[in-house]
Amino acid sequence: MLTVPGLCWLCQMPLALSHWGVCSVCRRAIAAPVSVCPRCGLPAMHPRLPCGRCLRKPPPWQALVAVGDYTPPVSPMLHQLKFSHQSQLALPLARLLLLAILQARRSRELPDVDLLMSVPLWSRRHWRRGFNQSDLLCRPLAHWLNCRYVPTALRRTRATPAQHHLSARLRKRNLQHAFALELPVAGRHIALVDDVVTTGSTVAEFSRLLLRSGAESVQVWCLCRTL
Numbered sequence: 001m002l003t004v005p006g007l008c009w010l011c012q013m014p015l016a017l018s019h020w021g022v023c024s025v026c027r028r029a030i031a032a033p034v035s036v037c038p039r040c041g042l043p044a045m046h047p048r049l050p051c052g053r054c055l056r057k058p059p060p061w062q063a064l065v066a067v068g069d070y071t072p073p074v075s076p077m078l079h080q081l082k083f084s085h086q087s088q089l090a091l092p093l094a095r096l097l098l099l100a101i102l103q104a105r106r107s108r109e110l111p112d113v114d115l116l117m118s119v120p121l122w123s124r125r126h127w128r129r130g131f132n133q134s135d136l137l138c139r140p141l142a143h144w145l146n147c148r149y150v151p152t153a154l155r156r157t158r159a160t161p162a163q164h165h166l167s168a169r170l171r172k173r174n175l176q177h178a179f180a181l182e183l184p185v186a187g188r189h190i191a192l193v194d195d196v197v198t199t200g201s202t203v204a205e206f207s208r209l210l211l212r213s214g215a216e217s218v219q220v221w222c223l224c225r226t227l
Helices: 024-030 052-056 074-083 087-107 123-129 133-145 168-174 201-212
Strands: 063-068 115-118 154-156 179-181 189-197 217-225
Touching: 024 087, 063 087, 074 087, 074 133, 074 189, 074 217, 087 133, 087 217, 115 133, 133 189, 179 201, 189 201, 201 217
Parallel strands: 063 217, 115 189, 189 217
Antiparallel strands: 154 179
């Protein structure tokens, strides 16, 4: 069900700016003050030091920024975006991600990036849904952050089973040799944008591909980071 223009998607109170989508009160309720590892984005003892998991086996990306866990109120909004064809939710969700990125730059001294990339869908899945939710997040983020964004920079070379049906071990095997890079990235600082990062297998495979191709650094930006 569509919200009335100018009202918060969550509490239905009037917004100062209608395109915000979520009011400042609800925005503060979304981001719970949980200490997470700056590298993997999972709960940790110190918000500016790598956790024990990352010290033992660091992920291929250099930093991860997330709005929060896959819990209400973000999870129902994301579910409506992906499965109820409410693509207008992409803009307020992108704004929530923007605020998380700006906060990470202030509190963690997160470096700027010069190129955004969205995690692609397989062509048939893209056709069935009608859009790629990661692409819809990237477009306003690229404008707000003055970054280059090329929607076709990454592509899937074959169909893969949906990741959420698989175990962590099968997720890694499922993604091997499933992606291709269509853009030179040597020396670039890249942000890889996805909606949900669970085991991290998908963004890890993309990160390795980008770094092998000469990227200087890779950050992962997502709405939800969960296990």
